[in-house]
Amino acid sequence: MAEPLLVCTDVGVRFGGLQALSGVDLTAGTDEITAVIGPNGAGKTTLINAVSGMVQAQRGTFRLGTDDITRAQPHERSRLGLVRTFQNLEIFSNMTLLENVMTGCHARLRVAPWHSLLRTRTSRAMEKAIQNEALEVLDFVGLFELAKYQARDLPFGKQRLLELARALAARPRLLLLDEPAAGLNMSETQLLADLILRAREHFRLSIVLVEHDMDLVMRISDQVLVLCFGQVISRGAPAQIQRDPQVIAAYLGDDED
Amino acid sequence: MDLPSLLQYLITGLTVGATYGLTALGFTIIFNTTGIINFAQGEFVMLGGMMSVFFMRALGLPEPLAIVLAVAGTTLLGALVERLAIRPVRDCPAINLVIITIGVSILIRGAAMLLWGKDTFALPPFSGSAPVSFFGAALMPQTLWVLAISLLILAGLKTFFSRSIHGKAMLACSYDPKAAALVGIGVDRMVLLSFMISALVGAVGGAILAPITLTSFDVGVMLGLKGFAACILGGLGNPFGAAAGGLILGVLESLGAGFISSAYKDALAFVILLVLLFVRPSGLFGRKDGKRV
Amino acid sequence: MSMGYRYDMRWLAGLLLVLALLPPLLGNNYYLTVLTMCCLNAMIAVGLSLLVGHAGQISLGHAGFYGLAAYTTAALSTTLGVPVGLSMLAGVGASAAVAALVGLPALKLKGHYLAMATLGFGVILSILFNETVEITGGPSGFTGIPRLSLFGVEFSSDLSVYYLIVALLGLVVWLSFNILHSRVGRALRALHTSEKAAQAMGIDIARYKLFVFVVSAAFAGLAGVLYAHYLTFIAPASFGFSFSVQLIVMVVLGGMTSVPGSIVGAFFLTVLPEFLRAFENVEIVLFGGILVLCMMYLPDGLAGGFNRLWRLVWRLIYVRADKYRQNRQDRQDRRDRQESQDRQDVQDRLEMLDRQDNMDGKDGGDNG
Ligand SMILES: Nc1ncnc2c1ncn2[C@@H]1O[C@H](COP(=O)(O)OP(=O)(O)O)[C@@H](O)[C@H]1O
Numbered sequence: 001m002a003e004p005l006l007v008c009t010d011v012g013v014r015f016g017g018l019q020a021l022s023g024v025d026l027t028a029g030t031d032e033i034t035a036v037i038g039p040n041g042a043g044k045t046t047l048i049n050a051v052s053g054m055v056q057a058q059r060g061t062f063r064l065g066t067d068d069i070t071r072a073q074p075h076e077r078s079r080l081g082l083v084r085t086f087q088n089l090e091i092f093s094n095m096t097l098l099e100n101v102m103t104g105c106h107a108r109l110r111v112a113p114w115h116s117l118l119r120t121r122t123s124r125a126m127e128k129a130i131q132n133e134a135l136e137v138l139d140f141v142g143l144f145e146l147a148k149y150q151a152r153d154l155p156f157g158k159q160r161l162l163e164l165a166r167a168l169a170a171r172p173r174l175l176l177l178d179e180p181a182a183g184l185n186m187s188e189t190q191l192l193a194d195l196i197l198r199a200r201e202h203f204r205l206s207i208v209l210v211e212h213d214m215d216l217v218m219r220i221s222d223q224v225l226v227l228c229f230g231q232v233i234s235r236g237a238p239a240q241i242q243r244d245p246q247v248i249a250a251y252l253g254d255d256e257d
Numbered sequence: 258m259d260l261p262s263l264l265q266y267l268i269t270g271l272t273v274g275a276t277y278g279l280t281a282l283g284f285t286i287i288f289n290t291t292g293i294i295n296f297a298q299g300e301f302v303m304l305g306g307m308m309s310v311f312f313m314r315a316l317g318l319p320e321p322l323a324i325v326l327a328v329a330g331t332t333l334l335g336a337l338v339e340r341l342a343i344r345p346v347r348d349c350p351a352i353n354l355v356i357i358t359i360g361v362s363i364l365i366r367g368a369a370m371l372l373w374g375k376d377t378f379a380l381p382p383f384s385g386s387a388p389v390s391f392f393g394a395a396l397m398p399q400t401l402w403v404l405a406i407s408l409l410i411l412a413g414l415k416t417f418f419s420r421s422i423h424g425k426a427m428l429a430c431s432y433d434p435k436a437a438a439l440v441g442i443g444v445d446r447m448v449l450l451s452f453m454i455s456a457l458v459g460a461v462g463g464a465i466l467a468p469i470t471l472t473s474f475d476v477g478v479m480l481g482l483k484g485f486a487a488c489i490l491g492g493l494g495n496p497f498g499a500a501a502g503g504l505i506l507g508v509l510e511s512l513g514a515g516f517i518s519s520a521y522k523d524a525l526a527f528v529i530l531l532v533l534l535f536v537r538p539s540g541l542f543g544r545k546d547g548k549r550v
Numbered sequence: 551m552s553m554g555y556r557y558d559m560r561w562l563a564g565l566l567l568v569l570a571l572l573p574p575l576l577g578n579n580y581y582l583t584v585l586t587m588c589c590l591n592a593m594i595a596v597g598l599s600l601l602v603g604h605a606g607q608i609s610l611g612h613a614g615f616y617g618l619a620a621y622t623t624a625a626l627s628t629t630l631g632v633p634v635g636l637s638m639l640a641g642v643g644a645s646a647a648v649a650a651l652v653g654l655p656a657l658k659l660k661g662h663y664l665a666m667a668t669l670g671f672g673v674i675l676s677i678l679f680n681e682t683v684e685i686t687g688g689p690s691g692f693t694g695i696p697r698l699s700l701f702g703v704e705f706s707s708d709l710s711v712y713y714l715i716v717a718l719l720g721l722v723v724w725l726s727f728n729i730l731h732s733r734v735g736r737a738l739r740a741l742h743t744s745e746k747a748a749q750a751m752g753i754d755i756a757r758y759k760l761f762v763f764v765v766s767a768a769f770a771g772l773a774g775v776l777y778a779h780y781l782t783f784i785a786p787a788s789f790g791f792s793f794s795v796q797l798i799v800m801v802v803l804g805g806m807t808s809v810p811g812s813i814v815g816a817f818f819l820t821v822l823p824e825f826l827r828a829f830e831n832v833e834i835v836l837f838g839g840i841l842v843l844c845m846m847y848l849p850d851g852l853a854g855g856f857n858r859l860w861r862l863v864w865r866l867i868y869v870r871a872d873k874y875r876q877n878r879q880d881r882q883d884r885r886d887r888q889e890s891q892d893r894q895d896v897q898d899r900l901e902m903l904d905r906q907d908n909m910d911g912k913d914g915g916d917n918g
């Protein structure tokens with residue numbers, strides 16, 4: 001295995017009196033899919049939030065490649081190649097699909113705002129380039145034909161794809177997916193799994209995947225991390241996790257609340 | 258600075274602050290059921306004072322009756338505003354509703370000017386105007402009235418929200434209108450009720466303050482502004498915070514006027530408010546904005 | 551929402567054309583004054599629509615920026631004798647700089663808290679305008695401000711000032727359209743819908759909020775300096791809280807997310823009181839009433855209302871034209887069909903003959 005891309009050590013997050021994460025180590029290998037599973041409320045989303053910088057972790061260090069991102073702002077982490085999606089869709093509903101994905105390209109071609117203000121040649125050329133690129137990404141996820149539609153008019157499943165497309169347009173090194181299959185039906189989930197695998201090849205991504213759907217996790221992940229009440233209770237290859245009695249106990253519920 | 262004058266400023270501040278607090282309560286009640294800031298709140302306060310004056314002068318009614326009628330009239334107007342201008346468009350974005358309340362406030366102010374002209378009026382104090390000495394500071398009887406009635410209203414609202422079925426239903430609406438509707442609470446009725454209570458509370462504030470600060474058709478603008486400021490200071494949505502915010506604002510203003518300059522007293526109050534907001538972005542007693550990702 | 555840059559440019563050209571042609575048609579000097587005020591207010595409203603409508607950040611203090619610029623240029627040019635062009639630049643700069651200073655902490659606030667902070671800022675400025683009598687002249691106003699002159703050119707007639715203001719309004723609208731049709735515009739709309747998602751896409755939301763706040767304050771400042779040198783007299787009453795509210799009303803009434811809408815809103819709200827002046831005392835009541843009714847029955851603003859009306863008219867015309875065309879088409883079709891039927895018949899008969907000629911022939915179906 002190559003050098004891991006993301007290394008988080010001893011992550012601790014606290015909300016008032018609730019210790020949402022404690023002592024969590026997360027590593028995501030380059031070109032690997034690392035799944036994070038665990039019962040509801042285990043702290044999976046909180047982990048994603050901490051990694052993407054949207055929740056300030058009280059403890060722990062975060063490292064992406066050679067960069068220490070522990071103190072970086074969310075948008076700075078994004079620019080370093082760490083891009084996420086959201087469990088509760090956060091698409092830009094008042095924009096077209098194309099604009100959504102173009103917004104994904106935002107940080108990659110940077111020019112000073114006055115270029116936009118004066119609509120300089122640089123700005124126009126960049127717009128054109130971004131538009132083409134966005135269309136390509138839309139094509140990749142199969143939404144090309146809908147490019148001019150308002151995002152709010154899409155059915156839920158397609159909105160999920162759109163959010164994925166927007167994240168892909170940012171050309172991340174590491175993609176954090178928070179329950180991308182939630183709310184999708186069987187066949188949509190199937191398509192999504194294929195898409196994630198294809199995206200990994202095509203965009204050379206490493207992925208951290210939070211997911212409830214065990215079939216999906218077992219099928220596409222290389223590594224699995226199991227969280228329960230904010231702590232890691234098991235980690236390893238999917239097949240190994242499936243047999244772990246502690247994991248089975250956590251899932252079949254011997255929690256006392 | 259000697260103790261009596263400090264006390265004097267404190268008393269003045271608390272008196273005015275009580276009205277700010279009542280105005281702020283009005284804002285809070287409507288905000289909690291509808292999520293909008295009712296810009297006509299200051300106008301309700303103005304009507305409480307002006308209508309009392311009108312009922313006393315034009316109809317020759319005794320003061321208590323005039324005030325009761327003024328409060329009742331304003332409450333009725335609050336209901337009308339909700340039925341005619343808010344309910345038909347309840348599903349519009351909040352900003353539209355806010356603009357509608359701005360329109361309503363202009364309308365009310367204009368009508369008041371038409372009816373009663375641009376003069377300033379005074380309401381006689383409720384019980385004489387001979388000041389009582391209080392540790393060297395002069396305490397006007399009206400001040401006691403203002404404080405007592407404000408406390409009474411606060412206590413009344415507290416019982417209403419924690420005891421009565423309507424009050425509890427309104428609280429439920431403020432937490433989650435959809436869930437409230439699901440358990441059979443008529444959200445429409447609650448919004449109507451919130452407008453009526455806000456108008457009532459505002460009108461009482463206007464009536465009890467009128468003997469101290471005089472009243473005219475346009476006092477609602479500044480009072481509304483201060484009431485809104487008090488809400489934000491206390492933390493929007495928290496009734497206790499609103500009342501406390503009003504008192505704090507009143508005292509700050511009064512001290513500022515006394516120690517620095519009366520010309521800059523409003524500026525001082527707002528400067529402190531700004532600094533406070535920058536330090537505590539959700540007000541003194543506000544819930545921290547803990548939106549989940 | 552956005553119909554494309556070309557479309558917006560055509561709209562801008564139309565606007566400038568109409569504004570250029572209006573004065574000779576109106577004739578009267580009073581109308582020209584109202585029209586000039588419309589353009590100035592539109593300038594502020596356009597900037598505010600970027601801030602409020604697109605970026606979703608409310609400001610109840612923009613009258614303050616308007617006044618700050620006006621007083622800055624007034625004091626510099628009148629009291630200190632700075633050339634007008636330079637003092638105007640300083641006025642706009644002062645508004646922008648103060649916006650940057652205030653915006654830095656204020657834009658961390660959300661929703662009503664931001665509204666309160668900007669409102670408080672506006673009130674503070676307004677008190678300063680009133681109380682610093684030595685600088686501003688206090689409540690009775692600042693008189694004797696020199697008239698507009700730029701690069702040695704004196705704008706002596708009101709008409710010439712009007713045309714200058716129209717040109718600058720054009721510039722403001724052009725800049726605004728440029729912003730909206732660019733990555734900056736997308737970033738603003740993105741952070742309006744979801745700050746988290748915007749951050750996740752690498753957008754520095756604090757920076758963009760500040761940018762649009764400063765730009766909108768600069769537009770308000772530009773209007774302010776023009777106002778000061780146009781009227782040559784300013785008083786604090788024009789820059790108070792109620793004008794800030796009025797500006798927001800212009801934007802929302804016009805149609806939050808539409809630049810043309812906010813211009814229409816500004817014109818409407820500026821002209822309406824002048825028009826209602828005929829009703830003397832009931833003026834304010836009517837104004838309030840109209841505002842309420844407009845907002846109730848045009849939820850997406852005047853722009854939305856116009857759009858719907860336009861679509862209706864268009865459909866009426868179009869449907870009429872369409873029906874006519876349809877009828878003609880139908881008749882033509884029938885004739886054509888008849889003709890082709892005839893031809894078909896002939897062809898069929900010929901084919902039949904063919905087939906009879908060589909009974910084992912290939913398919914005769916290739917007629918198309
Ligand atoms: N912003 C927050 N404030 C307070 N508590 C939170 C917040 N976000 C999450 N939590 C709590 O942290 C725990 C973990 O939540 P979460 O990470 O969303 O779980 P999961 O995604 O695994 O279902 C839960 O108990 C949740 O209530």
Ligand SMILES: [Mg+2]
Pocket residue numbers: 044045046087
């Ligand atoms: Mg989750």
